[in-house]
Amino acid sequence: MRFLIIGGDAAGMSAASRARRNYPDMEITVLEKTRDVSYSACGMPYNIADRAREIDDLVVRQAQVFRQQQGINLLTGHRVDRIEPRTRKVFGCTDRDEMFALEYDKLLIATGGSPIMPELPGFKRPGVMALKSLEDGRRIKAYIKERNVRNVVIIGMGYIALEMCEAFRALSIDIDMVKPGPVFLPWMASELSQTIQAGMVSHGVKIYTGYQIQGIDAAEDKLRVVCENLVLEADMVLVAIGIRPCSELAVSAGIETSVKDSIAVDRGLLTSNEHVYAAGDCADAYHVVTGDKTWIPLALRANRAGWAVADNIIERKNELAGVAGTAVFKVFEFEVARTGLSENEAQRFGYTPQSVTIKTRSRAHAHPGSSQIWVHLVGDKKTGRLLGAQMLGEEGVAHRINAVAVALHGQMTVDQFSQTDLSYAPPFGPVWDPLLTAANQLQKKIR
């Protein structure tokens, strides 16, 4: 059995390692177009923030460990250009310009996602960067150091844009953020999003929403992000307007795609071709709330899907429940978290959403060190079901969101969730956990 994997990041290497544990004699080959495998991509903003650390500190397992200890045929610098499903072959080219062709019995496409770059003038200029691969991180870190970057324009206001704000400020770099959309974090309840915005402004970040970007040019030593009625100058531009699934190889091989052109897979990660699996940021998933297909690129899912492919290549043993879209990020003093559907998403999926937003304290009455904590909870008026949550606070957010995530997996109603026996001690929260206070209030609205 020849198991061939395209892509040596989270999903690909998880699949390779687990396939080796499952099947000691399997012939396992990984083709990775870059020179980097198995690194903590999500750690890059924190690493960039810290001049004393090397970007390579983020490598979890060295390539030679996979090769020598696990007997995985890991080929870095190998870019795949074409899959030929009829003959079960892939064709590609190395970074030394050598052509190669390889046969497979089972194939995993784990090509990940790539940063969206607008088709506008100047986005290929030196100093205009995106952050996705370790090589991107390496390049940004070097650029900041070599050019002594003092100010940056960030285009986009997603998770990575926000995390990078904290990193840049830690390096005393000034920040202008700009995007065409009118709302700072449109997926978020406005009270929470406004609080984050105010927090960022207080750290000196300048936020420009509603500015159409026309291009990037340069004048003297500076890059200039040119918008209608606004020009922002900087030493560096970070483009962080999101990623898209790298599904071109699959598409040209006739494999079906779904949401946002991600590769369509079933619960066992099989694509429309019976010998081809897909996992990680390039593949879709079932949403545990809606039951529909969704595309939410997240690290845990990539790892989990990689494992599942390895469990399924010989005999189908592992079907994945799906994703709730649980995410957390840190921006300055705030922890920000979400899971499930926002009120707008719920509406789009045909629910009759009701929501509450509460603000309470992170610790018990009279306990010192307390800070504010916000919970936004969404439920369905028709069925009573809990649909999603958003949270914000300086402590107690990152893990609290998981109580809701588990409730979403359990298809719980708001009533059932409001009855859960959550932990209490004065240093960690009020007697009624903020999630329960929100659930109690939401229950009144959907009854």
Place this chain on the structure above:
Amino acid sequence: MRFLIIGGDAAGMSAASRARRNYPDMEITVLEKTRDVSYSACGMPYNIADRAREIDDLVVRQAQVFRQQQGINLLTGHRVDRIEPRTRKVFGCTDRDEMFALEYDKLLIATGGSPIMPELPGFKRPGVMALKSLEDGRRIKAYIKERNVRNVVIIGMGYIALEMCEAFRALSIDIDMVKPGPVFLPWMASELSQTIQAGMVSHGVKIYTGYQIQGIDAAEDKLRVVCENLVLEADMVLVAIGIRPCSELAVSAGIETSVKDSIAVDRGLLTSNEHVYAAGDCADAYHVVTGDKTWIPLALRANRAGWAVADNIIERKNELAGVAGTAVFKVFEFEVARTGLSENEAQRFGYTPQSVTIKTRSRAHAHPGSSQIWVHLVGDKKTGRLLGAQMLGEEGVAHRINAVAVALHGQMTVDQFSQTDLSYAPPFGPVWDPLLTAANQLQKKIR
């Protein structure tokens, strides 16, 4: 409608306030034997630790707020001695030795719990204290100050004993802890319990397990806790060997009791008498894992049960799911949490438990500031169900446990729980949340 409540702590005052909101014209009377109502009992160890704060800082709502703003007939210093169910009357005596008798249509017994005091010589000596009521806290705080307490013996090693260790050390008071049982925290997985024990020892706490206590005497200015082969001298003795439900009033009124003599109630908090409810530490509950009756005195349940009584006194509207026994406490740098069944409890309830204990890091690979975190997970080999969890660590424990608590409410299997989409970001945990790593391992054992 005359709604009479015996006991003005969490359950009683929650019921009174909610009954007022539900029924603006109801005649609501609360009889409280002490002078204190509505305070954060769980906050006492932290308050005692802080010389600058008054114990009365823990009062959440003043008695006059209940009386004047809510129109609740709140009678403090009113001890009830007898319930006469046939005539629906209660009889009692005030702290000014005035007898009283009151009629009710519906009665709530919310008499709470009281600290267990061994029937041994010397436990009534001055300086031998327990900590349950605000008056206890007041007395301990005053005693420490007036007698300039320098060392203390704590009898017992439960939650309160452990929380008070941190409080006493914050006041530079030396501590000997002693108990008859041979194991430090017998309900806890041994690796976790040993880690806590080592942590406490490193803070200078001396721990004596397996010493039968014979009594307390005094010599010169010191109290002496006399055990076989051991005498511990101290300025003060804290007795913290647990509490028992205050169910005597109910028992003598012919009302049924259950586990550990707690008052038996149904899911609507009704006792065996159709006009009498019970809520709080005096009453039992259904366990969400076993479905059987249990008695786990915890603050959230008391509040929730008080509310449910107020919802049910005229028309039955609120049935409670039950408790998972979720608890968290802080002891020095550690957060300690549990929910559901321990392996021993699971065995007693007829399950075929399997467990794993894992030790991992509280933050992602290469993220600074990481500490160790332990997860102990229990599942049933026969049914695959998740039964309980215990956690220990310096961060990320108090709220993480709630993911398991919600899974227990949802009757999830270990497999289902292992598939949940939990949050990930490098400052808050590894890609695979420690709970998921434990669940993945446990799954292999119970498959």
